[in-house]
Amino acid sequence: EALGNFCIEDDSSVVLQSCVSPVWDTALAMVAMQEAGVPADHPALVKAAQWLLDLEVRRKGDWQVKAPDLEPGGWAFEFLNDWYPDVDDSGFVMLAIKDIKVRDKKHKEQAIKRGIAWCLGMQSENGGWGAFDKDNTKHMLNKIPFADLEALIDPPTADLTGRMLELMGNFGYDTTYPPAERALEFLKIEQEPEGPWWGRWGVNYIYGTWSVLCGLEAIGEDMTQPYIKRAVNWFKSKQNLDGGWGEVCESYFDRSLMGSGASTPSQTGWALLSLFAAGEADSSAAVRGIEYLIKTQKQDGTWDEDAFTGTGFPKFFMIKYHIYRNCFPLTALGKYRRLTAESRDKE
Incomplete structure (x- = not known):
């Protein structure tokens, strides 16, 4: 059942949905709404933040095998999955609730403190992060004949590290923070010769590069460095004639x-947010x-x-997140409005 x-x-087929993603979707929607100018005390945002806080993971899961002394924290992808919180959902949830005016501010601060400590404790030896585990890198397991999906391990990836x-x-x-220093070195090693980064959790190089560039800007990296300029130039070289960006699953x-x-x-939103992060x-x-996003938006928004x-x-x-088509364009449009307004104010 x-x-x-x-x-x-x-009439002719049965399609099976693989999973639900309420925590992920809620965090993405909250970030988009805030970037678009919805105030931090808006009832919808406050209600969503409280819902997320109630879903904080407070028990040890399978990750404790590699990190036995680490205290639990963070969030999972689904409604309930205490055995497998992940750093991607945890990170986005904390970004989403950071400024929300919840009733119990102390509760939020403590949850974020636990979440950050858990995420930092999940950093692998090579400086990167996997999703659910640390140092889960025995690639030979994916060569076993029954491992036909090549998904028996959870190695560190650029998008999660970003x-x-x-x-x-x-x-x-x-x-200057040691975990950040190690992460930066990991990303420099993982960069493709053409400039982008591979995307583990989204299609594909557009997604991975978006996550990395936003992370580099946030941590205070010098965004004029040559390795970052290579990524920016790659984005510019891949822009379509209609002004948007896209990438097929076959790029894997x-x-x-x-x-x-x-x-x-969604991919145009990622590309734009990448350019914004790089000062472009x-x-x-x-x-x-x-202009592409504006002209392709429907009357209902x-x-x-x-x-x-x-x-x-x-x-x-592959996964079709139905919220992606709206939340990432909205995030990009909202951020563009803010950045251009700030630029005008400086003139």
């Missing part, structure tokens, strides 16, 4: 397709991207997106 609740059936830098930067840490199989595909609202809000590429831009297992299990 439970499995049946995840099935969508029509998220952790963004978390640290938003809560007062800078590039074929590197020549990295950053290539029909424009989508006034560039012609950013302006064209904003939403965007259409048929593409799958989320990733479960690269190559084999």
